[in-house]
Amino acid sequence: MKRLWTLFTLFLACATWSLPAAAHKPSDSYLRLTTEQNGADVRGEWDIALRDLDYAIGLDADNDGRLTWDEVRNRHGAIAAYALARLHLERGGAACELMPGKQLIDNHTDGAYTVLAFAARCPRTGPLAVDYRLFADVDPQHKGLASVRDGTSVRTLVLGSDRPRATVDDGAGGAASGFLDYVRHGILHIWIGYDHILFLVSLLLPAVLVRDGGSWRAVGRPRAALADVLKIVTAFTVAHSITLSLAALGVVALPSRWVESAIALSVLLAALNNVLPVARGRRWAAAFLFGLVHGFGFASVLADLGLQPGALAASLVGFNLGVEIGQLAIVAVFLPLAYGMRSTWFYRRVVLVGGSGAIMLVAALWLGERLFDLKLLPV
Amino acid sequence: MKPGVAIRILVAALLACAGAGASAAPRLPASGAEVLEVLPWRADPQQRELRDLRARLQEAPRDLPRAVEVARRYIEAGRREADPRYYGYAQAALDPWWRLAAPPPQVRLLRATLLQSEHRFPEALADLAGLTAQQPDNAQAWLTRATVETVRADYAAATRSCARLSSLADELVTMACIANVGAMNGKLAASERLLAVLRARAGDGAADPAVDTWVLTMLAEMAQRRGAAADADTRFRAALRRAPRDTYLLGAYADFLLDAGRNDDAAALLAPHARVDGLLLRHALALRQGGRKRELVPELTELAARFDAGERRGDGVHLREQARFELALRGDARRALAIARRNWDVQKETADARILLEAALAARDSASARPVLEWMRSARVEDVQLARLAAQLDPKFNLAGGKA
Numbered sequence: 001m002k003r004l005w006t007l008f009t010l011f012l013a014c015a016t017w018s019l020p021a022a023a024h025k026p027s028d029s030y031l032r033l034t035t036e037q038n039g040a041d042v043r044g045e046w047d048i049a050l051r052d053l054d055y056a057i058g059l060d061a062d063n064d065g066r067l068t069w070d071e072v073r074n075r076h077g078a079i080a081a082y083a084l085a086r087l088h089l090e091r092g093g094a095a096c097e098l099m100p101g102k103q104l105i106d107n108h109t110d111g112a113y114t115v116l117a118f119a120a121r122c123p124r125t126g127p128l129a130v131d132y133r134l135f136a137d138v139d140p141q142h143k144g145l146a147s148v149r150d151g152t153s154v155r156t157l158v159l160g161s162d163r164p165r166a167t168v169d170d171g172a173g174g175a176a177s178g179f180l181d182y183v184r185h186g187i188l189h190i191w192i193g194y195d196h197i198l199f200l201v202s203l204l205l206p207a208v209l210v211r212d213g214g215s216w217r218a219v220g221r222p223r224a225a226l227a228d229v230l231k232i233v234t235a236f237t238v239a240h241s242i243t244l245s246l247a248a249l250g251v252v253a254l255p256s257r258w259v260e261s262a263i264a265l266s267v268l269l270a271a272l273n274n275v276l277p278v279a280r281g282r283r284w285a286a287a288f289l290f291g292l293v294h295g296f297g298f299a300s301v302l303a304d305l306g307l308q309p310g311a312l313a314a315s316l317v318g319f320n321l322g323v324e325i326g327q328l329a330i331v332a333v334f335l336p337l338a339y340g341m342r343s344t345w346f347y348r349r350v351v352l353v354g355g356s357g358a359i360m361l362v363a364a365l366w367l368g369e370r371l372f373d374l375k376l377l378p379v
Numbered sequence: 380m381k382p383g384v385a386i387r388i389l390v391a392a393l394l395a396c397a398g399a400g401a402s403a404a405p406r407l408p409a410s411g412a413e414v415l416e417v418l419p420w421r422a423d424p425q426q427r428e429l430r431d432l433r434a435r436l437q438e439a440p441r442d443l444p445r446a447v448e449v450a451r452r453y454i455e456a457g458r459r460e461a462d463p464r465y466y467g468y469a470q471a472a473l474d475p476w477w478r479l480a481a482p483p484p485q486v487r488l489l490r491a492t493l494l495q496s497e498h499r500f501p502e503a504l505a506d507l508a509g510l511t512a513q514q515p516d517n518a519q520a521w522l523t524r525a526t527v528e529t530v531r532a533d534y535a536a537a538t539r540s541c542a543r544l545s546s547l548a549d550e551l552v553t554m555a556c557i558a559n560v561g562a563m564n565g566k567l568a569a570s571e572r573l574l575a576v577l578r579a580r581a582g583d584g585a586a587d588p589a590v591d592t593w594v595l596t597m598l599a600e601m602a603q604r605r606g607a608a609a610d611a612d613t614r615f616r617a618a619l620r621r622a623p624r625d626t627y628l629l630g631a632y633a634d635f636l637l638d639a640g641r642n643d644d645a646a647a648l649l650a651p652h653a654r655v656d657g658l659l660l661r662h663a664l665a666l667r668q669g670g671r672k673r674e675l676v677p678e679l680t681e682l683a684a685r686f687d688a689g690e691r692r693g694d695g696v697h698l699r700e701q702a703r704f705e706l707a708l709r710g711d712a713r714r715a716l717a718i719a720r721r722n723w724d725v726q727k728e729t730a731d732a733r734i735l736l737e738a739a740l741a742a743r744d745s746a747s748a749r750p751v752l753e754w755m756r757s758a759r760v761e762d763v764q765l766a767r768l769a770a771q772l773d774p775k776f777n778l779a780g781g782k783a
Contacts, residue, residue: 024461024462024463024654024655025464026463026692050416055468060418068413069411072415073411104405104406105406105415106406109685138467138468138471141466143692145691156691
């Protein structure tokens with residue numbers, strides 16, 4: 001029976017209902033590799049927990065449980081030799097030569113880490129392969145969280161005893177794909193974000209017309225319409241690029257409910273302006289003003305996608321570029337159609353007034369939904 | 380959420396991301412005497428003993444009894460300190476047998492235990508099924524198997540596993556096993572009564588302290604689930620006197636205090652346990668509910684960094700806590716719901732059900748709550764908090780045949 005109790009205590013130890021959370025933290029190291037464009041060198045920075053190093057090779061010279069900088073510094077040679085012997089890099093099938101550099105100290109959530117800098121001399125071409133065995137023998141649950149940066153693209157790898165080896169795709173293809181993903185997301189977002197489309201369309205509807213007294217008439221030449229469209233699209237683009245960048249970089253943060261409500265309001269006002277014109281020749285100014293608000297909306301999508309650490313600018317530019325491409329595609333479809341129909345009664349009454357009315361209705365419902373946190377429409 | 384709070388949380392979150400992502404600033408310590416890290420395993424004699432055991436194992440790593448002893452001691456240390464690194468050390472001790480399809484029974488039980496602690500339940504169950512087939516009189520294996528089956532909401536199987544204990548373990552353990560399943564499965568009141576009677580008959584403090592703490596915690600939670608706050612409070616405090624550092628117990632009692640609005644009590648209870656993610660989370664919840672905003676900000680940053688670290692590792696171990704964090708502290712209902720749904724695929728206890736229902740309510744997505752409502756109906760789950768949430772999500776909700 002005694003034996004059962006010993007086991008019982010043990011059972012309690014790991015029963016899920018006795019441990020709601022993985023406490024402290026399992027062991028991880030953070031490995032950052034940077035490959036030089038067209039270069040033979042890979043630079044590395046490797047954060048390894050002092051606690052783990054002490055467990056594996058012993059750092060605490062006076063055995064008092066307190067690791068001082070002197071104790072760690074005296075073991076720098078041993079740390080570098082131990083760690084680099086358990087990291088194997090190759091490119092195009094040939095091994096890279098690893099050379100240790102200096103070590104600093106950094107803190108993560110679970111304590112102090114040594115930051116081991118190293119250089120790797122590799123063959124110039126071919127895919128980079130990483131083989132990771134650190135602590136595999138003393139803690140098989142240890143993981144190496146690697147990020148491999150090549151130009152603007154960053155790949156992340158989770159390496160450990162159950163998956164010690166991974167290959168990083170080579171060169172330009174790899175660099176572009178991260179960036180292109182963001183471009184694609186940008187395009188997609190403006191196409192499925194009906195509020196952005198309706199806002200743009202509301203502003204563009206009157207671009208093929210001119211106000212003449214109390215009524216609309218068709219513009220004479222395509223140039224006039226084009227100039228108007230160009231001004232509006234440029235103003236909208238500049239404005240939302242500014243706020244998208246500010247929000248994505250964390251300079252400004254607004255509650256999403258306010259932003260979403262303000263976007264709905266902008267659609268409503270833009271459509272209203274077509275029925276009861278107020279901002280006649282200055283629609284570009286409205287596009288700018290409200291474009292600022294739409295930028296915050298784009299930023300929340302980008303925040304959900306997550307900016308690639310270390311490739312912040314590339315993700316941001318990629319996403320913004322995607323938004324602009326998506327927007328130009330909409331303009332390219334809209335403008336010829338509108339220009340073709342501009343002199344018809346149908347365009348002036350049904351499309352402009354009726355369409356704007358319908359947009360206003362949808363926008364008003366959105367506004368209600370977003371202000372009061374309701375669900376009225378399917379989208 | 381008030382906009383001011385939202386902005387502050389956003390700023391805290393952004394700072395946390397900045398801090399957790401690229402490590403901000405590697406530094407050169409100012410002096411050689413600067414203490415960089417305090418190691419956990421020097422102070423107490425248990426740790427010293429563990430180090431000696433490990434050294435002896437290194438001389439003969441394939442010595443099965445030695446390896447099992449070392450692994451078991453590390454698992455105990457992991458439990459005591461609530462520190463998962465020890466589970467990794469335990470696994471290392473079992474390495475010569477770790478990848479075998481059918482390792483020796485002692486190793487297989489420990490492997491199941493470690494897999495369970497990583498929430499790899501199907502793999503743990505496969506080991507336990509193999510082990511109980513091989514050793515039908517292994518009480519420990521049946522008990523662990525019943526626990527995993529309960530977490531996976533397979534109550535029929537769990538009851539069968541508990542029944543196997545009757546001839547192998549003493550009455551209190553067997554009945555605690557059965558009552559734990561019954562209380563999830565439409566027999567809350569009867570299970571609580573029976574367990575309380577048996578514990579009283581065994582005599583206060585007569586049982587093994589670990590068993591007694593386990594039973595008391597179970598009784599406290601049963602009282603909490605039927606809405607009897609006074610009984611729950613008495614039992615929680617009695618259990619804490621026996622095991623003041625038990626992580627699960629501290630978390631469960633803190634949740635009880637938070638529900639009762641006793642925020643300062645909860646904060647005081649957990650103040651010494653900030654190293655444990657689940658307890659730091661509840662401490663932050665207590666600060667937030669108590670309006671102690673200034674103290675809250677650094678805790679939010681710390682929690683965000685910790686959950687981010689877990690996510691980068693690809694761990695699913697603290698999804699339940701992470702969902703609570705996203706919902707109650709960051710106010711991101713949609714993200715909380717997505718995480719709570721992933722968590723529900725892995726484990727199905729009342730706390731998992733509750734966070735999913737709360738997130739679904741906040742996100743106004745009652746469709747996502749359907750699997751939980753279905754589980755409550757089919758298992759006839761009795762729990763005042765879950766019943767309240769279910770009624771909010773679906774006014775027509777009642778437990779067919781259950782005593783809601």
